[in-house]
Amino acid sequence: MVAYQPKDLSHHLSLESSARRPSPLKAAALSKSKTGINIVSLAGGLPHSDYFPIRTLSTAVYRPDGKPENNNVSKIPLQELSLGMEPTEDNDFGLSQGLQYGQGFGALQLAAFVKEHTRIVHQPKYEGWDVMLTAGNTNALDTCLRMLLNRGESLLVEEYTFPSALQTIEPMGINCIPMPMDLNGILPEKLEELLSSWNTKARGCPKPHVMYVIPSGQNPTGSTLSNERRARIYEICQAHDIIILEDEPYYFLQMDNFDGKIPEEQPTVSNETFLSQLITSFLSIDTEGRVIRLDSMSKVVAPGTRLGWLTGHPLFMERALRQNEVNIQSASGLSQVLLHGILHTWGQEGYLEWLKQIRFQYTRRRNALLLAMNKYLPEGLCSYIAPEAGMFIWFEVDRSRYLHSDKFKTVPEIETDIHEQAVDAGVNLACGHWFIVDSSKNDRVFFRVTFAAANFEDFNVAIERFAAVLNKNFK
Incomplete structure (x- = not known):
């Protein structure tokens, strides 16, 4: 494969960045003797490592190729990891x-x-x-x-x-x-x-x-x-x-x-x-x-x-x-x-094996939340698609069917009203107007839910609670 040469893009640098200079102390820490002699450093104010109170780190991590029992990720086999003060052949x-x-x-x-x-x-x-x-x-x-x-x-x-x-x-x-x-x-x-x-x-x-x-x-x-x-x-x-x-x-x-x-x-x-x-x-x-x-x-x-x-x-x-x-x-x-x-x-x-495992587990979570939304959200009121990546489902609620337009007229007011009622009902989610760049064009009601944080078994409970809030506020 022929490697391309990067373009000169220096004209994109800000005034702040263009004015930055190397740190002399950081440069001094990289100094090497031309004679090969071992350098005794009296330059940087580096605390002596003997005085670091943390002497070892011992932990257990998932085996990247391990398979969870019954899709319980906490049951993935573990491997021990021990880290000491000095480098070793293994680390x-x-x-x-x-x-x-x-x-x-x-x-x-x-x-x-x-x-x-x-x-x-x-x-x-x-x-x-x-x-x-x-x-x-x-x-x-x-x-x-x-x-x-x-x-x-x-x-x-x-x-x-x-x-x-x-x-x-x-x-x-x-x-x-x-x-x-x-x-x-x-x-x-x-x-x-x-x-x-x-x-x-x-x-x-x-x-x-x-x-x-x-x-x-x-x-x-x-x-x-x-x-x-x-x-x-x-x-x-x-x-x-x-x-x-x-x-x-x-x-x-x-x-x-x-x-x-x-x-x-x-x-x-x-x-x-x-x-x-x-x-x-x-x-x-x-x-x-x-x-x-x-x-x-x-x-x-x-x-x-x-x-x-x-x-x-x-x-x-x-x-x-x-x-x-x-x-x-x-x-x-x-x-x-x-x-x-x-x-x-x-x-x-092994890292790629772990990434495959993570992808699979989030696929399961996405599907579970989508099934809950399909089951409980009022038919025809909410529109959304299945995301192909990430942690979020973004859905629109038909603003024309809102019952309290005499009291709450703007999109932020409507979304905030629904959000507060949802929290009181026991479910939290994100309002669409928190994410919009140009608030002057904010004329559609959106909410964002994530399938990342809640326990798997709580998806149905959460969406059923939110559906009840929607049913009270939209015709």
């Missing part, structure tokens, strides 16, 4: 390193694992691509926004998107430009029309040069962009010189079509077949380095690890590194030690 990353101040790019051992994982899964097409560990995707998004956008500039976002992203963007003074969507995600023809007809004077803000997108199992809509739409969107971004921030925490939670049943047995497929079934990422089709991919351990290991990684153009990775050095310094060392221990024990093949 090359010890607590003395992990608990110490680290480099902005993260532990080399863990970075090497996720880089190889990225190569296996996405096979980036251009030379020099690299990875950098982050403190999760919320931190990674903040890093990317500061790196690429100045106050007053514009950012393309899906018309419904993750509220924490909006709350990250708003204080930065960045203008959010909503991209029209349907049930399958961004509409490429509408995106092309939006960009080709851009009038800076009429809009009152400059044409966007960065896009933020959640392509798979989108939050909140659950939509997944097809390969065809991804290819067309990438072409549009090439033509209009736009950087793509590809936020993909749900990428491996891709599912088979809903067939009206809860699957009882995980299909036996090879890792090679599993990878071939995954939707093509923007990173995979990028030949210029204009895609920055945000990966996270939050949905496939645990959100409390606060660990993820960026993948992209070497320029962007270097600039993000400079921000890490003086911001988080590095991702949590304790999380890095633990996750490296798990991933090193599992290996690349």
Whole structure:
């Protein structure tokens, strides 16, 4: 395969990012003697590892290829994991390193694992691509926004998107430009029309040069962009010189079509077949380095690890590194030690086995919640489709059938009224207006439910309770 050369995209850097300089203390920590003599460091204020009170970590983790008894995931066989202060033949990353101040790019051992994982899964097409560990995707998004956008500039976002992203963007003074969507995600023809007809004077803000997108199992809509739409969107971004921030925490939670049943047995497929079934990422089709991919351990290991990684153009990775050095310094060392221990024990093949297990379990959950919705929600009142990935089902409630329009007139008022009644009835769910980018166009009632958090057996109870609330408030 011929490797492409990344384009010069330095004109996309913000003033803040362009002004960043390497940390002299971080550079000093990497110093090597030209004579080969062992260096005694009196440079950095690193606490001596003898004074770290944590001396060992012992835990038990699921066997990645283990099968749960009767689909009870807690019954997956366990394997013991013990981590000490110093590296060993079985684990090359010890607590003395992990608990110490680290480099902005993260532990080399863990970075090497996720880089190889990225190569296996996405096979980036251009030379020099690299990875950098982050403190999760919320931190990674903040890093990317500061790196690429100045106050007053514009950012393309899906018309419904993750509220924490909006709350990250708003204080930065960045203008959010909503991209029209349907049930399958961004509409490429509408995106092309939006960009080709851009009038800076009429809009009152400059044409966007960065896009933020959640392509798979989108939050909140659950939509997944097809390969065809991804290819067309990438072409549009090439033509209009736009950087793509590809936020993909749900990428491996891709599912088979809903067939009206809860699957009882995980299909036996090879890792090679599993990878071939995954939707093509923007990173995979990028030949210029204009895609920055945000990966996270939050949905496939645990959100409390606060660990993820960026993948992209070497320029962007270097600039993000400079921000890490003086911001988080590095991702949590304790999380890095633990996750490296798990991933090193599992290996690349074992990690893929675990991802297959996670995909199957979330498929079961999605199907169970859809069956409950089909059974209990008032017929003809709610409309929704089965998501192909992610953790969410997004459904519309027919606003024209609402019984209290004399009291609650706007969509936020209606959704809030229903939400408060639902909570009083014993079920919590998310209101659609929490996710909308342009509130002036908020004329449809939506709710978002997740099949990730509740106990499996509680789905029917929750949806039956919510259905009772709808029946009281809609004709």
